[in-house]
Amino acid sequence: MIQIKDLYKSYGSLEVLKGINDYVKKGEVVVIIGPSGSGKSTYLRCINQMEEVSSGHILINNVDITNPDININKVRQQVGMVFQHFNLFPHMTVLENITLAPIKLKKLSKEEADKIGMELLHKVGLEDKASVYPNTLSGGQKQRIAIARALAMKPEVMLFDEPTSALDPEMVKEVLEVIKELAEEGMTMMIVTHEMGFAKEVGTKLLFMDGGKIIEQGKPVEVFANPKQERTKLFFSKVL
Amino acid sequence: MENFFYHLLGQQNFDFYSTFFSNAFYQLILNGILWTLGLTIIAAIVGLIIGIIIALIGFIKTTKRTGVLWQILRIIQIILKYIASAYVYIIRGTPTTVQVIFLWTVLCASVPSEYRIWVGGLAFGINSGAYMSELIRAGIQGIDKGQMEAGRSLGFTYTQTMKHIILPQAFKQMLPAFVSEFIVLIKETSIVGYIGGMDLTRAGNIIISRTYNAAQPLLIVAICYLMITGILTLFMKQLEKKLNSKN
Numbered sequence: 001m002i003q004i005k006d007l008y009k010s011y012g013s014l015e016v017l018k019g020i021n022d023y024v025k026k027g028e029v030v031v032i033i034g035p036s037g038s039g040k041s042t043y044l045r046c047i048n049q050m051e052e053v054s055s056g057h058i059l060i061n062n063v064d065i066t067n068p069d070i071n072i073n074k075v076r077q078q079v080g081m082v083f084q085h086f087n088l089f090p091h092m093t094v095l096e097n098i099t100l101a102p103i104k105l106k107k108l109s110k111e112e113a114d115k116i117g118m119e120l121l122h123k124v125g126l127e128d129k130a131s132v133y134p135n136t137l138s139g140g141q142k143q144r145i146a147i148a149r150a151l152a153m154k155p156e157v158m159l160f161d162e163p164t165s166a167l168d169p170e171m172v173k174e175v176l177e178v179i180k181e182l183a184e185e186g187m188t189m190m191i192v193t194h195e196m197g198f199a200k201e202v203g204t205k206l207l208f209m210d211g212g213k214i215i216e217q218g219k220p221v222e223v224f225a226n227p228k229q230e231r232t233k234l235f236f237s238k239v240l
Numbered sequence: 241m242e243n244f245f246y247h248l249l250g251q252q253n254f255d256f257y258s259t260f261f262s263n264a265f266y267q268l269i270l271n272g273i274l275w276t277l278g279l280t281i282i283a284a285i286v287g288l289i290i291g292i293i294i295a296l297i298g299f300i301k302t303t304k305r306t307g308v309l310w311q312i313l314r315i316i317q318i319i320l321k322y323i324a325s326a327y328v329y330i331i332r333g334t335p336t337t338v339q340v341i342f343l344w345t346v347l348c349a350s351v352p353s354e355y356r357i358w359v360g361g362l363a364f365g366i367n368s369g370a371y372m373s374e375l376i377r378a379g380i381q382g383i384d385k386g387q388m389e390a391g392r393s394l395g396f397t398y399t400q401t402m403k404h405i406i407l408p409q410a411f412k413q414m415l416p417a418f419v420s421e422f423i424v425l426i427k428e429t430s431i432v433g434y435i436g437g438m439d440l441t442r443a444g445n446i447i448i449s450r451t452y453n454a455a456q457p458l459l460i461v462a463i464c465y466l467m468i469t470g471i472l473t474l475f476m477k478q479l480e481k482k483l484n485s486k487n
Binding site for chain 2: 048050068069073074075076077079080081083085087088089090091100101104105146149150153
């Protein structure tokens, strides 16, 4: 479904991604781990072109999205993204946050969009917050709303960029539960995370990145139990 | 000190009544208030429109698409960017007085004199636009860049994200700066006398030259300005409070 070929990305003289090749199948949950500065967030952000790639190709459903002549906005409607810092729209209510894109981009009526919005709020367990503004919510609630907002466009793929890194410890679980539920429904996902237990439990494929490259990949359980590369072993010895 | 109050309150040939009422000078003052308000409102509207356009041109990212039409668009975008920065450079680098006189006596030399207030307002608006564009630019840049990313990641274009997400937030942040720009504008219009405008300051000047009395007309003029800016400040404070209470 997503094919990544020879992906390079540099900021000026700083090379962040040094040749990534990968393939994500439909329904797969790819978890990406690695030390900070390893390029994992940059890699994720290349998938929906939040970062322009320096060279290489990314094909989503066989369409090369690095081609400057494709309409990237149409592509992004198919690829939901959840950010570390939630990035909810503070001037809109929770429900308006969720329904803005379906109303403006899919031209749904307000009633249709509200219905979808309320269903999504039910799914993330926050129907009672529909009409409040984001600044009254906790971090965990904000992130669940952000997930609902991304789901409102009915994307084929969801990208999570360290979704729990900015949360207080006791709020991590409620967000991970929502992501887990999505995984069980068969959503294709790529998740950059520091939650090793979660990665092992939910991931169907694990990528370990360092220095802008994929060092090791495989089934999470196997990689955790039996890392092959020295760099991976060193990393696990520090975080587990 | 004694001398000061003597000049201020009880000058020899001065009589408050004859100065402001029997010679109908109060009409000059009232007319002056209308001029000042009119100029400011015209200038604020023109300035805001120019300011928004110039600020948005500054944020244009030239297209990377290939093809002849897209390349033509790219050239237009680059030219617009040059025009915008030249405009800001010229306006901020020359005195307002020169700009107002230039527009009226050179560029609008053939415009009938009854349009003086419109040309004056336009001149102040063109001047104010350069400053407003900077305010708007700062306001937009003050919004967390995660907001733009969130909008774009949902599939909104740059322009749509600006319209629905960035500008509504930026506008609220810019309000206090707009108020001070508006107040600056009110005071700035006091130079319209250079092109024959009949605003408050000019009215004061005329009364002074006819009565040979400076203190009281100037005080009256100053109080009028204070009342206009004071009411405006009060109104904007209320508006800000209302907007802040919303979220």
